[in-house]
Amino acid sequence: MEEMKEKAEKLFEGIKRHTELSPEDEEKIFSRLTRKVIKRKQFYLHEGQIAKSAAFVVSGCLRSYSIDENGFEHILQFAPANWWITDMYSFISEKESYLNINAVEDTEVLLLTRVDQLDLFDEVPTLERYFRIITENSLVNSHRRLLDNMSLTAKERYGKFCQVYPTLINTLPQKQIAQFLGITPEFLSKVRNESLRKK
Amino acid sequence: MEEMKEKAEKLFEGIKRHTELSPEDEEKIFSRLTRKVIKRKQFYLHEGQIAKSAAFVVSGCLRSYSIDENGFEHILQFAPANWWITDMYSFISEKESYLNINAVEDTEVLLLTRVDQLDLFDEVPTLERYFRIITENSLVNSHRRLLDNMSLTAKERYGKFCQVYPTLINTLPQKQIAQFLGITPEFLSKVRNESLRKK
DNA sequence: AAAAAAGGTTAAGGTAGGTTAAGAGGATGG
């Protein structure tokens, strides 16, 4: 499958932006990857399942979210092209996930199971370094978002979201942006309306 | 300094709970650690400084927090004994921190600079594994807290805090618990009052 | 031991954001 090698190239580039990777290393990693297509609205992971693998998005966009006891959805993460996504809790503990992950649009992913990942960490130490680094970065993002949620108003958070994810603004339904920001779609509509009037 | 070796023992135990560590490895790590005492209310890190090191708490408790434009403090993390704490953003990017870290009570820490940490990752690969794992766990915690802040009421979050950190409840001033939960001290007082009445 | 500062409680009034409901496009699917 020459086609699939092209797709993995994107991942290898990402790794090489953080650490080294020999052609042999690439081969070892490549042999553990599985390609999968997830159509719009289809699920990659359902709440209660165990997240056996993590997904590297080649094209398209996935989202992870939880559903609270009142049935409201809260979006934890969007994963556009070149991002990893999984339910980290379930992935590392092998316990039942509390997140759902599905496709915002038709999406193509490369899957890596936890078992294969751990094997690879021994075979290709530089891969463990890569995951250590991107996990550090994710933690910084998550902390930043926590503090933003505590210190900024909904309007300010929306403004920041527009700056940070200018691409997503146009492709994503507003409902989902609201669920990411932690407000209702109705209130986001109000906020947007007010922002427009001022210009 | 035999005394200091005892303190590092706590750290080594923690590492060995996640991965292997030979006596030689321990020696290599030990030689990079610095001991420091931080008295109650004294600072380990000020906003705007660069977090050159991460701190492993041997005894006592540190807290990290940011100050918003209205002067309100928002607590990101408490670090009781056997936890690591730093401003991860500043630590990995070497840019100015946006967090303050100071001591809730008299605290003793072991410091590891980023430079030494990265050196050690090459010398002792198993240490990189340890940090990869605890960073994964931190990310899970941070995600959990994000979703809790979006889906639970203040009262529910307080209840959860009491379950998860039963020790901290008694030692910490309520003001700081409120700043961690993302509510005002006055409102926490009300919440606690209501909870009591029901029992 | 006095003075000052900090932490906690209570209560009245205010506001950011939620709820409910209804209507107008747009997309989707049979």
Add this chain to the structure above:
DNA sequence: CCATCCTCTTAACCTACCTTAACCTTTTTT
């Protein structure tokens, strides 16, 4: 190509949580 279902908007009303401020208690400083 019509029916159905989303998505987005608007508006009236509601509530969880904030603000201010007064008062008390405990801790810290001198």
